[in-house]
Amino acid sequence: MSDTLAVVTAEPLDADTFEAFVLTSADGAVVTFRGVVRNHDHGEAVSALEYEAHPEAEGFLAACCAEVSNASGLRVAAGHRTGSLQIGDVALVASVAAPHRAEAFAACEQLVELIKQRVPIWKRQHLADGVTEWVGL
Structure with missing residues (x-):
């Protein structure tokens, strides 16, 4: 059985699915990060987001x-x-399980940073004033 799970999908993400995958009876800690769409960015009101992924984005996510x-x-x-x-x-779920909390927190933070740096998924923000902008291009 693999020790990793990586999914890029248009379907809603269920954090419980990712937590169930990582958790074993040897673990005393599960750390899960949920990246949630917020209503602002850099002082601008945001009404919605769109994410577009490179066709091989799931492979990049799996590598992370x-x-x-x-x-x-x-x-x-x-x-x-x-x-x-x-x-x-x-928008993003990252989950790690470990025997102790410190290593779970550290690994989850490392995972989120790698995803943000390496996975080719682009965000288009819809601002409340009707303007759209691509972020991170």
Whole structure:
């Protein structure tokens, strides 16, 4: 059985699915990050987001999960949404389980940073004034 799970999908993300994947009876800590669509960015009101992914984005996500798992020896899972999202929707889930909390927190933070740096998924913000802008291009 693999120690990683990576999913890029237009479907809503269920954090419980990712937590169930990483958790074993040897673990005393599960750390899960949920990236949630907020109603503002850099002082501008945001009404919605769209995410577009490179066709190989899931492979990049899997590589990030594998890197963290290999370095830490922990089970790692992550999922990223694509398509149109509304305020409050979950755009990213990253989950790690470990025997102790410190290593779970550290691995989860490393995973989120790698995802933001390496996975080719682009965000288009819809601002409340009707303007749209691409972020991170």
